Amino acid sequence: MRTVLFDMFGVVAMDQSPSVRETMVDHSGHASSDFWSAYWAPRQDYDRGDLDGPAYWRAVGERLGSPFAPEQVERLIALDLESWSRVDEDSVALVRSLSDAGVPLGLLSNIPTELAARFEERHRRVLDLFPVLGLSCRIGHAKPEADAFHWCLERLGTSPEEVLFVDDNTANVAAARELGLHGHVFTSVPELRRVLKEGGLTAG
Structure with missing residues (x-):
């Protein structure tokens, strides 16, 4: 080698900040297990660049059965970035x-x-x-x-x-x-x- x-x-x-992860779940209004299942499902497409931030969070919301409002999407993008930074x-x-x-x-x-x-x-x-x-x-x-x-x-x-x-x-x-x-x-x-x-x- x-x-x-x-x-x-x-x-x-x-890895993701545990405290920010909790804030993301609270902001989403969904149960933790449901949120993280929906979060990871389209993540590969987001990582690959096939989706931008708003499109990714729309996909997450669709999987949860309740689309996020635009202000929620903006906040979730900011929290997500902070959690990995x-x-x-x-x-x-x-x-x-x-x-x-x-x-x-x-x-x-x-x-x-x-x-x-x-x-x-x-x-x-x-x-x-x-x-x-x-x-x-x-x-x-x-x-x-x-x-x-x-x-x-x-x-x-x-x-x-x-x-x-x-x-x-x-x-x-x-x-x-x-x-x-x-x-x-x-x-x-x-x-x-x-x-x-x-x-x-x-x-x-």
Whole structure:
């Protein structure tokens, strides 16, 4: 292995804020289980860029059987962005150490257009650590689709067996392994450091 391809959320950035998740459910006026089932159902299309924010929330409302009013949609978009907007500074430090050591890096993230713009505004220092940025809304492919990985491999200029893919989602890691990449299910920075060391990749 000589290259590392990172996932964003749950690895470099944090998962959704629990407190903001609760606020989203309260604002929706629906039971939590119903809301999250409807939230995730069209998410792949949103991440891929097939839907914009208003269209995505219309789809969520339709699944719930009660469309959201325009002011609700505006508020839900804002809350959704806020819920995903935190980075993990320990992970960022690890990525920076790999970058400083000259390890080729890429990022492959399922991320909708509005959230990509938020990260470019708030966390450009993080995105700039990755010479290859595979943002699903920009490349038209989302994990675990094979084309998302192929897009990154082509721009990294490397073969699958030379890449370690790091993601907290087991389905995405399994998809990467099927394509010949090495895969690591992320659980913690110390564990990832151990895997990198075993693979001969230096991280200070």
